[in-house]
Every structure is written in C-alpha cells, then in structure tokens.
Amino acid sequence: MEHLDSKNYLEIINFRHACKIFDEKKKIKSSDFQFILEAGRLSPSSLGLEQWDFIVVQNPVMREKIKEKSWGQTQITTCSHLVVVLAKISELKSGSEYIDKMIDRFPFKSPEERAAKEEFYKTKLAQKLQDNDEIIFQWAHEQCLFAALNMMNAAASIGVDSCPMEGFEREEVGKILGIDPLKHRVAIIVPFGYRLNEQPPKYRRDMSDVVKWIE
Numbered sequence: 001m002e003h004l005d006s007k008n009y010l011e012i013i014n015f016r017h018a019c020k021i022f023d024e025k026k027k028i029k030s031s032d033f034q035f036i037l038e039a040g041r042l043s044p045s046s047l048g049l050e051q052w053d054f055i056v057v058q059n060p061v062m063r064e065k066i067k068e069k070s071w072g073q074t075q076i077t078t079c080s081h082l083v084v085v086l087a088k089i090s091e092l093k094s095g096s097e098y099i100d101k102m103i104d105r106f107p108f109k110s111p112e113e114r115a116a117k118e119e120f121y122k123t124k125l126a127q128k129l130q131d132n133d134e135i136i137f138q139w140a141h142e143q144c145l146f147a148a149l150n151m152m153n154a155a156a157s158i159g160v161d162s163c164p165m166e167g168f169e170r171e172e173v174g175k176i177l178g179i180d181p182l183k184h185r186v187a188i189i190v191p192f193g194y195r196l197n198e199q200p201p202k203y204r205r206d207m208s209d210v211v212k213w214i215e
C-alpha cells in the first residue's frame, strides 16, 4: 500500500467534530455508509474478540423515543444514519459458544494447538473478567469506542459528519431497542450525516502539556 499523505490525514482528523445538528435533507449514499460500517467491522479489539455488535436505527418513532432518553439531543433524529454500538456481555464469558466460534477462525495445525488456544482464552478471560457483568461491560465498552472512532474517522475521510454520544440513559435506551441486558449493553451511540452549521473551532491542549518524553 502506498503511504497515506499525513497532511491529508490530519485534515480528516480536524474535519471530524461533534456535530450537534445534521441537515435532515441530506442522506448518506448506501455505498458510503457501507464503507463506514466496514471501518467499524475492521477495528482492533482486545484478544481479537470483536466485543461489539452494531444496530442501525432508521425507524423515526424509535429514534424519537431514543432522543427522549438521550437528553433530548437532536443529533438522534436529524442524522442520516444512527448507529448504536452494543457491548457484548454474556458471549464474553469464558466457555461461551461465541468464544468457541471466534477461536475456530484461527488456522490450527493440530487439535492440540486448538486446545492450547482454548485454554489460553479460558484462563485469560476468567482471570480478567471473573464472569462479572460490570467488569465485562467495562472491557467491552473500551473496545466499542475503538470501533466508533474508526467509523467516525472513516466517515470524515469521505466528508460525512458524526457525533460520539454517551449522553443517554443506558438501560432505558437498551429497553427501547429491545436488547437483552444479560447479552448486551448500549456502549455508545453514533449518528452520521451532514452538518447543518459550520464547524466550531477545535480546542485542544498544547502538545507540550499532553506529551511527556522519557529519554
């Protein structure tokens, strides 16, 4: 692959901002939206377990209900496409069918090699997560944020705006979506579309304040 132009990449990063209101008349082309979803699907995840599922909510009645439980934020109803990123819970418990399925994707040379991999996952997950829903959610949620950011940056690269959103009542939004709380929790909501207003200036701390070098 040829190297991307770093200047262009920073333009993409700067283009992305938390868009507060979208132009309801502008819809994202289906192929562009597939590209955004693909960037989410290809995101990195701890142990490669892809701890997320995505729901695309286009139903206006459901969007209105979600908005009511999201501090009335207008991004929910004005965006072209609304993505809700769900964090997996029960499927991340050691020994689950999902984990088995994920392990089976590896090209094993022998049954022993597969058994060793399975043992590694079982031990790691049991140590790390203790089959505790709160710990599992915290871990899965972190992975979901990577997927969300990948989608937002991909969107920015094709001139599509977005907004990362955690200003919502998690359980209530989960109920509206009809998700089983033992299986999933809502991690983050990301609306995509086209900005109605100009992008505000970006405020960030200085590099010297953010970065300390140890040499």
Ligand SMILES: Cc1cc2nc3c(=O)[nH]c(=O)nc-3n(C[C@H](O)[C@H](O)[C@H](O)COP(=O)(O)O)c2cc1C
Residues within 6 Å of the ligand: 016, 017, 018, 019, 020, 073, 163, 164, 165, 166, 167, 168, 202, 203
């Ligand atoms: C995890 C997370 C949750 C956020 N939740 C909201 C939200 O509910 N509503 C909103 O308008 N912005 C939300 N933001 C956007 C931030 O306020 C915004 O990213 C920050 O102020 C920097 O501005 P910029 O993204 O426009 O550069 C969220 C950002 C992150 C990373």
